[in-house]
Amino acid sequence: xxxxxxxxxxxxxxxxxxxxxxxxxxxxxxxxxxxxxxxxxxxxxxxxxxxxxxxxxxxxxxxxxxxxxxxxxxxxxxxxxxxxxxxxxxxxxxxxxxxxxxxxxxxxxxxxxxxxxxxxxxxxxxxxxxxxxxxxxxxxxxxxxxxxxxxxxxxxxxxxxxxxxxxxxxxxxxxxxxxxxxxxxxxxxxxxxxxxxxxxxxxxxxxxxxxxxxxxxxxxxxxxxxxxxxxxxxxxxxxxxxxxxxxxxxxxxxxxxxxxxxxxxxxxxxxxxxxxxxxxxxxxxxxxxxxxxxxxxxxxxxxxxxxxxxxxxxxxxxxxxxxxxxxxxxxxxx
Amino acid sequence: xxxxxxxxxxxxxxxxxxxxxxxxxxxxxxxxxxxxxxxxxxxxxxxxxxxxxxxxxxxxxxxxxxxxxxxxxxxxxxxxxxxxxxxxxxxxxxxxxxxxxxxxxxxxxxxxxxxxxxxxxxxxxxxxxxxxxxxxxxxxxxxxxxxxxxxxxxxxxxxxxxxxxxxxxxxxxxxxxxxxxxxxxxxxxxxxxxxxxxxxxxxxxxxxx
Numbered sequence: 050x051x052x053x054x055x056x057x058x059x060x061x062x063x064x065x066x067x068x069x070x071x072x073x074x075x076x077x078x079x080x081x082x083x084x085x086x087x088x089x090x091x092x093x094x095x096x097x098x099x100x101x102x103x104x105x106x107x108x109x110x111x112x113x114x115x116x117x118x119x120x121x122x123x124x125x126x127x128x129x130x131x132x133x134x135x136x137x138x139x140x141x142x143x144x145x146x147x148x149x150x151x152x153x154x155x156x157x158x159x160x161x162x163x164x165x166x167x168x169x170x171x172x173x174x175x176x177x178x179x180x181x182x183x184x185x186x187x188x189x190x191x192x193x194x195x196x197x198x199x200x201x202x203x204x205x206x207x208x209x210x211x212x213x214x215x216x217x218x219x220x221x222x223x224x225x226x227x228x229x230x231x232x233x234x235x236x237x238x239x240x241x242x243x244x245x246x247x248x249x250x251x252x253x254x255x256x257x258x259x260x261x262x263x264x265x266x267x268x269x270x271x272x273x274x275x276x277x278x279x280x281x282x283x284x285x286x287x288x289x290x291x292x293x294x295x296x297x298x299x300x301x302x303x304x305x306x307x308x309x310x311x312x313x314x315x316x317x318x319x320x321x322x323x324x325x326x327x328x329x330x331x332x333x334x335x336x337x338x339x340x341x342x343x344x345x346x347x348x349x350x351x352x353x354x355x356x357x358x359x360x361x362x363x364x365x366x367x368x369x370x371x372x373x374x375x376x377x378x379x380x381x382x383x
Numbered sequence: 384x385x386x387x388x389x390x391x392x393x394x395x396x397x398x399x400x401x402x403x404x405x406x407x408x409x410x411x412x413x414x415x416x417x418x419x420x421x422x423x424x425x426x427x428x429x430x431x432x433x434x435x436x437x438x439x440x441x442x443x444x445x446x447x448x449x450x451x452x453x454x455x456x457x458x459x460x461x462x463x464x465x466x467x468x469x470x471x472x473x474x475x476x477x478x479x480x481x482x483x484x485x486x487x488x489x490x491x492x493x494x495x496x497x498x499x500x501x502x503x504x505x506x507x508x509x510x511x512x513x514x515x516x517x518x519x520x521x522x523x524x525x526x527x528x529x530x531x532x533x534x535x536x537x538x539x540x541x542x543x544x545x546x547x548x549x550x551x552x553x554x555x556x557x558x559x560x561x562x563x564x565x566x567x568x569x570x571x572x573x574x575x576x577x578x579x580x581x582x583x584x585x586x587x588x589x590x591x592x
Binding site for chain 2: 102124125126127128129130131132133155156157160161163164184242244245249250262264265266267269270
């Protein structure tokens with residue numbers, strides 16, 4: 050393992066401290082219970098709080114700020130945060146219109162946020178994100194995982210909350226965006242959890258892991274490495290199949306948002322190559338890509354690989370995607 | 384049950400977890416995301432360090448304090464599950480008392496029930512419950528039959544081992560391995576393994592008394 054580390058146990062604190070220092074106009078770090086809030090507390094709006102294991106940066110702290118989150122609770126690397134973090138964060142940011150948790154559908158995250166919600170003295174609701182269509186047989190499992198599509202949910206719900214919309218409206222939009230979003234990821238290498246000190250899984254030069262999760266947990270299957278267009282083609286097909294299974298596939302021309310997300314160690318040059326092919330392939334299926342996002346938005350430490358996320362737009366989602374946002378990792382229109 | 388025993392068990396569990404680093408890490412690397420050992424170690428170490436705080440407490444108070452501490456220390460899925468176990472076990476002990484094996488068994492069963500509810504899982508889903516449910520059932524049964532501590536502990540060590548091994552051939556439907564489908568077959572669930580190790584440790588400690 051070759052990483053920038055002083056002491057393994059201090060990585061998170063040092064990294065969060067650096068983040069807070071670099072963006073002190075946007076965020077404030079509360080180290081005692083480990084959560085971050087906006088530097089300037091927002092008033093008279095639903096407070097949006099997300100959180101999850103660390104190692105997915107800029108998710109979630111990078112999305113704190115106008116138009117997105119009010120607070121984020123980072124856990125240890127790939128480990129969900131604990132209920133006391135969510136309770137303290139809620140205490141700090143609630144502004145009399147309730148608390149909305151945005152939670153990626155992983156057992157640990159769900160349970161910790163659930164316990165926090167049970168103890169919360171404020172009106173609250175939760176949006177569970179579950180955009181990962183790699184998990185098949187979802188009827189028999191915990192269900193689909195929440196991955197990069199979470200960024201789109203956080204952006205749209207955050208935008209709506211700024212208008213003063215109530216808690217139920219914010220939850221409804223979050224659920225809608227989640228439902229209209231599907232993602233699938235491919236890993237070219239493993240990631241290395243610093244405290245473990247070695248790669249999470251073994252994968253050789255000629256293999257890829259199709260359907261990988263954002264913690265390097267195995268996906269659908271191990272496959273042979275192939276030219277990019279073949280891999281991207283399979284991903285696009287998986288997403289189209291998912292929309293079809295859920296009876297959401299467009300029958301006529303439909304606008305969509307395409308997010309190509311890097312897992313941490315794949316250069317932008319390759320991410321744009323993926324975008325080029327994916328956009329062309331979706332176009333062949335009535336999907337007109339009218340909004341795009343390409344970059345490292347939901348990472349898996351130092352894993353090489355990428356995920357493809359497609360969100361079926363409608364006027365409401367488009368409006369809230371386009372609206373101004375000012376966070377460390379997403380900023381436009383303001 | 385005495386608080387002294389709870390503290391001894393906590394220290395013994397910490398030693399067991401530390402001694403099984405490579406086993407737990409490799410199991411979690413195979414079908415999980417590689418953080419199980421780190422989280423268990425953090426939890427076990429935190430509880431071991433609570434010795435002085437726990438000593439003056441009654442057993443139910445000590446278990447509740449352990450649960451609360453784990454809730455804010457471990458994170459992940461193990462955190463709320465193990466915390467729910469200890470907090471619910473404490474609650475049953477507080478209500479029913481702890482002066483017989485049957486009452487302790489009932490409290491243990493109450494803790495396992497809390498895990499079932501929090502995790503919305505049952506037996507056969509390739510999780511810690513494949514160890515805990517059979518152990519809980521066996522514990523209550525043997526205690527109802529007035530078996531002595533030695534027989535109870537020896538049987539539970541065996542039951543826990545069987546439960547742990549049973550996860551090897553299961554498809555995971557709950558937990559981080561749930562995305563794997565048939566690929567999870569052939570691998571023991573790391574959460575089931577750590578539970579089996581903890582039960583074995585506590586039972587061996589009781590046998591040595």
